[in-house]
Amino acid sequence: MKLSEKVAIVTGAAQGIGLATATAMAEAGARVVLVDRNATAVTAAADNLAVRGLTARPCVIDITSPSANRQMVEKALEVFGRVDIFHANAGVAPFHDLLASSELDVANTVDVNLVGAIHGCAAVLPVMTSQKQGVILLTASIAAFVGDPSVPVYSATKGGLVALCKSLAVRHGPDGIRCNTICPGDVATTMLESYLARESDPAAARREMESRYPLRRLAEPADIAKLAVFLCSDDAAWITGADYVIDGGLTARCY
Numbered sequence: 001m002k003l004s005e006k007v008a009i010v011t012g013a014a015q016g017i018g019l020a021t022a023t024a025m026a027e028a029g030a031r032v033v034l035v036d037r038n039a040t041a042v043t044a045a046a047d048n049l050a051v052r053g054l055t056a057r058p059c060v061i062d063i064t065s066p067s068a069n070r071q072m073v074e075k076a077l078e079v080f081g082r083v084d085i086f087h088a089n090a091g092v093a094p095f096h097d098l099l100a101s102s103e104l105d106v107a108n109t110v111d112v113n114l115v116g117a118i119h120g121c122a123a124v125l126p127v128m129t130s131q132k133q134g135v136i137l138l139t140a141s142i143a144a145f146v147g148d149p150s151v152p153v154y155s156a157t158k159g160g161l162v163a164l165c166k167s168l169a170v171r172h173g174p175d176g177i178r179c180n181t182i183c184p185g186d187v188a189t190t191m192l193e194s195y196l197a198r199e200s201d202p203a204a205a206r207r208e209m210e211s212r213y214p215l216r217r218l219a220e221p222a223d224i225a226k227l228a229v230f231l232c233s234d235d236a237a238w239i240t241g242a243d244y245v246i247d248g249g250l251t252a253r254c255y
């Protein structure tokens with residue numbers, strides 16, 4: 001299996017893309033620590049994997065805390081003895097015009113999406129450096145590259161992750177550590193549902209959104225998880241410092 005012998009930490013793993021990735025990694029042979037602030041959901045998610053004979057443990061933290069990120073890594077080391085993969089995926093997406101964003105919203109979005117990922121990387125890097133091996137994957141977004149008028153602060157955090165990725169890839173390549181981003185378009189998760197729910201007719205808004213995609217559908221979390229597994233596997237051994245747009249052709253479109 002692609003990820004046999006690997007130990008993976010996935011944040012935002014209680015649902016959506018993180019849950020799909022944690023599941024796909026476990027199915028590919030990894031032992032997985034599922035991290036989320038939603039204690040009930042992440043514990044149920046890890047239990048569901050364990051019931052299927054897969055190796056998974058929950059870890060309840062808020063990723064905005066540096067010490068909590070260190071506890072997350074200590075837990076992985078205590079239970080599984082190493083950390084080969086860190087997927088910094090947890091995120092929030094308040095949909096606001098900048099003029100309508102409160103200071104609290106701005107600070108929270110930056111804290112979770114960017115600062116939280118930085119703290120996570122800082123917590124895993126000493127372990128990966130001492131192992132002389134590791135893979136970091138950051139969930140960014142196509143919003144890092146193209147303008148989405150409804151999420152200015154979110155877009156800025158995702159652009160920050162793209163820059164973080166390149167810096168870490170260059171600095172830690174000699175330590176045997178790879179770092180890449182995945183940049184999805186619209187994925188059918190709770191985050192997307194909350195965006196559509198703002199519309200007067202959410203079903204019509206979804207159909208309109210789907211019609212903009214050359215493949216005429218939105219991504220499912222499993223579509224993203226397959227790319228994540230590949231990028232974290234040894235099949236991607238020559239890939240680092242790269243951004244993987246996975247958007248069903250949306251940003252290829254001009255007309």
Ligand SMILES: NC(=O)c1ccc[n+]([C@@H]2O[C@H](COP(=O)([O-])OP(=O)(O)OC[C@H]3O[C@@H](n4cnc5c(N)ncnc54)[C@H](O)[C@@H]3O)[C@@H](O)[C@H]2O)c1
Nearest residue numbers: 012014016017036037062063090091141184186187189191
């Ligand atoms: N859904 C999309 O269309 C889409 C598109 C591009 C990128 N993304 C990115 O993919 C990632 C996952 O998104 P999703 O759609 O699965 O979202 P989601 O809302 O379904 O899941 C996000 C998870 O992150 C957890 N989380 C949020 N803040 C946290 C914190 N401070 N500490 C710990 N856990 C926290 C939540 O509890 C939740 O389980 C995010 O980074 C998002 O920006 C999503």
